[in-house]
Amino acid sequence: MRNKKVTEYFLISLIRLVTYIVVAIVGYIIIDIFIKGLPTLSWEFISGFPRRSGAEGGILPAIVGTICLVTGAISVALPLGMTSAIYLTEYAKQGRFKEIIGLAISTLAGVPSIVFGLFGLGLFVLFFGFGASILSGSLTLAFMILPTIIVSSEEALRAVPVTLREGSLALGASKWQTIARNVLPYALPGMFTGSILGIGRAAGETAPILLTVAAFYLPKLPRSIFDQVMALPYHLYVLATQHPEAEKVLPMQYGTALVLLLLVILFNLSAIILRNRFRKKIQW
Amino acid sequence: MTNWREKFIELLLIGAASASILIVLLIFLFLAKEAFPFVLDPGIKELLGSQWIPVSFKKEVFGILPLITGSLLVTALATIIMIPFGVLGAVYIAEIAIGRERAFLKPFIEIMAGIPSVVIGFFGLIILSPVLKKIFQLNTGLTALSGAILLALMAIPTVISISEDAIRSVPKSYKEASLALGASRLQTIFKVVVPAALPGIIAAVMLGIGRVVGETMVVLMVTGNAAKITFNPFESVRTMTATIAAEMGEVAFGSDHYQALFWVGIVLLSVTFGLNFIAQKVLTRYRMG
Incomplete structure (x- = not known):
């Protein structure tokens, strides 16, 4: 009997160990980038222009480029995703059409990011003639994050109790009035959580922008949506693998990695905190 | 009046939701469109080869x-x-x-x-x-x-x-x-x-x-x-x-x-x-x- 308990304890510890090995490796990656990236981080690094193909100076154009791309992507994907979710939860009846939309969304979620790049290249850059530009890159990223936004918006809408809808409908409000005044206000925080996760993903992706917008080295700020831009993830890739003095610019690589990591963690963490708060605050 | 508005909103929402289907179709379509000419010349068989040499002075191979x-x-x-x-x-x-x-x-x-x-x-x-x-x-x-x-x-x-x-x-x-x-x-x-x-x-x-x-x-x-x-x-x-x-x-x-x-x-x-x-x-x- 005692023996059995010892074995049980041993095995549970083993499972715990396996879990914490993963935690330790990820923790190591994050800490390594923080420690080696912090010395590079300065006002000049964040607000300056790169010199000598990125070996010196700052990364302002890459930061601005990433902000442009993310803003563009979210302003297309958010309205489209939110309205899709409203249709799917409030209007669509169980059936063939809804099933096909569901399949399309999960397919979209599984499309490899580089394939999105190919698609963006074929459709936006060449067919529509937008060229390698912020517009092409933003639209490509928008389609990539669309499923994330739809799924989390659906979740937020479903969390609003049916009774709120029934009460409003019983008082004579129309379907859209009910949704606009009694459902959406409660679902919005949850919907925005999804969009923040989408932003985090769009900011970190490299493969789609590789083929649709990203400039290798372009030390100036964009003037219009038809301009090419640098972007943080692509800049890191270029510094780490394509730069002629890759080893000498290691501090610049770590600095760029840290800025990118901070940006993405900030978005994800705020989404998680916002969601938890929202879940706690509203008690039906 | 209200009825007309309600219908319009529903149509708009259906349109938005259909976008996902459209995007998936467009992805398949545009990949196929850009890839297709390869079938005519040099032919699909070329892809089944065991060598990928896309840049060459003699002959490019796309296996x-x-x-x-x-x-x-x-x-x-x-x-x-x-x-x-x-x-x-x-x-x-x-x-x-x-x-x-x-x-x-x-x-x-x-x-x-x-x-x-x-x-x-x-x-x-x-x-x-x-x-x-x-x-x-x-x-x-x-x-x-x-x-x-x-x-x-x-x-x-x-x-x-x-x-x-x-x-x-x-x-x-x-x-x-x-x-x-x-x-x-x-x-x-x-x-x-x-x-x-x-x-x-x-x-x-x-x-x-x-x-x-x-x-x-x-x-x-x-x-x-x-x-x-x-x-x-x-x-x-x-x-x-x-x-x-x-x-x-x-x-x-x-x-x-x-x-x-x-x-x-x-x-x-x-x-x-x-x-x-x-x-x-x-x-x-x-x-x-």
Whole structure:
């Protein structure tokens, strides 16, 4: 009997160990980038222009480029995703059409990011003639994050109790009035959580922008949506693998990695905190 | 008046929801459109060759077999690594960890899922590859194995969160019945809960594999990019995704090489579509989605 308990304890510890090995490796990656990236981080690094193909100076154009791309992507994907979710939860009846939309969304979620790049290249850059530009890159990223936004918006809408809808409908409000005044206000925080996760993903992706917008080295700020831009993830890739003095610019690589990591963690963490708060605050 | 407005809004919403279908169709259409001319000249047979030499003074060859085996090797290795860590991690978070520990682990996994692939690739290039090179005494640290370890790391959050949902959706009564019959905690977990959640766990692994197959930056940075057919984890390989990312920038639009890269994209899309389709079917059938 005692023996059995010892074995049980041993095995549970083993499972715990396996879990914490993963935690330790990820923790190591994050800490390594923080420690080696912090010395590079300065006002000049964040607000300056790169010199000598990125070996010196700052990364302002890459930061601005990433902000442009993310803003563009979210302003297309958010309205489209939110309205899709409203249709799917409030209007669509169980059936063939809804099933096909569901399949399309999960397919979209599984499309490899580089394939999105190919698609963006074929459709936006060449067919529509937008060229390698912020517009092409933003639209490509928008389609990539669309499923994330739809799924989390659906979740937020479903969390609003049916009774709120029934009460409003019983008082004579129309379907859209009910949704606009009694459902959406409660679902919005949850919907925005999804969009923040989408932003985090769009900011970190490299493969789609590789083929649709990203400039290798372009030390100036964009003037219009038809301009090419640098972007943080692509800049890191270029510094780490394509730069002629890759080893000498290691501090610049770590600095760029840290800025990118901070940006993405900030978005994800705020989404998680916002969601938890929202879940706690509203008690039906 | 109101009725007219209501109808209009509903139509607008249907339009928005149909966008997803349209986008999926457009993706297939545009990949096919750009790839198609290759079928007429030099012909589809060219793709089945075992050599990928896209730039040559003599004759370019576009056999995608080495790229497929490259992806296959990296994916297989990553899957072997990912399954124990992903599934046991899910078991731990769903069934063993409680209170503060759970409150730490769940968001940690979400943060982990959000780390950009290029950052993981950078870590692999600077830290992991030199370490592996030293341990196994290799000529280069840029091997299929380095890529697989990092890809497993990237897919583990997917496997954990979907498996965890599946494990938690097992009815409580199953567990209670098992415990009441005198089974220990672990016996209950591995003989009752995990088997009941198995369809969901399998779907989770398939979605994880889908992520691994489609991942680009990590393999581009750490697998060495040598297009050859090998099943040795300590050799450099070149995957389908890395090939597209590395070569599309230098290719002339509309050339044979350009079209061949779109064919690689079609193969890639078909594989991930298949994996995803089956995983979703499993999840909805067992209501674990």
